[in-house]
Amino acid sequence: xxxxxxxxxxxxxxxxxxxxxxxxxxxxxxxxxxxxxxxxxxxxxxxxxxxxxxxxxxxxxxxxxxxxxxxxxxxxxxxxxxxxxxxxxxxxxxxxxxxxxxxxxxxxxxxxxxxxxxxxxxxxxxxxxxxxxxxxxxxxxxxxxxxxxxxxxxxxxxxxxxxxxxxxxxxxxxxxxxxxxxxxxxxxxxxx
Numbered sequence: 001x002x003x004x005x006x007x008x009x010x011x012x013x014x015x016x017x018x019x020x021x022x023x024x025x026x027x028x029x030x031x032x033x034x035x036x037x038x039x040x041x042x043x044x045x046x047x048x049x050x051x052x053x054x055x056x057x058x059x060x061x062x063x064x065x066x067x068x069x070x071x072x073x074x075x076x077x078x079x080x081x082x083x084x085x086x087x088x089x090x091x092x093x094x095x096x097x098x099x100x101x102x103x104x105x106x107x108x109x110x111x112x113x114x115x116x117x118x119x120x121x122x123x124x125x126x127x128x129x130x131x132x133x134x135x136x137x138x139x140x141x142x143x144x145x146x147x148x149x150x151x152x153x154x155x156x157x158x159x160x161x162x163x164x165x166x167x168x169x170x171x172x173x174x175x176x177x178x179x180x181x182x183x184x185x186x187x188x189x190x191x192x
Contacts, residue, residue, distance in 0.1 A: 002041040003053035010043075011050045013106045020100045021049025027093045033059040036070055043097070061089035063098060073102065 014020055024045050031054040033042040044054035064086040065073075072081035087094040108128065112121035150156040158166070 002039055003043060003055075006041045007043055007051045007053045010101075010104075013104050014050055016107065016110075017100075017104060020104060023096055023100050024049040024051075027060075027096060030061075030090065030093050031059040032061045032063060032094060032097050035062060035064045036067055045093075045097075059089065061087060061091070061094035061097075063087055063094050 025047070027045045028047040028049075029045065031042055031044040033040060033054075042054040042059055043051040046052055065084060069081050069084045072078040073085075085098070087098075109121050109125035112124055115121075116124070151159045151162075
């Protein structure tokens, strides 16, 4: 569905990333399907290490993740999100391609400079970086505020300390119940 446009964008970025094309060359002729429901994209690795849209029904590898996982990996650079990625088939191919994609960096400023000049491109890139930083900070602050609200104001979630206290109380209750059970058994034996 998104294979052709995604391949064009990725090849544009791969154009100046010889290291990435070298990492992909050993997998020439193999295909990978990325599934991010409800979207998917399939790519075939070319002999030059570039990607082409693939329509094969049986790819060598399938990489599945949620949209949130993709955002965490691509924009937030959250390496822990990688644990949520599911890989089927040729894991070496999938690992090589996902590794290349995670390490690729689009030099937006370089592309903009061809259109608007160096100074304007630099300022636009700085403004874009500042905007993305602001968005990340705003999302983090919102998440923190919601977590605090749900643990303190409207207790839907449990804080760490409250959870620790609950676990301790459960342990004490379990121990007390075991002692009571043993006492009852002793009393039954004494009566019987």
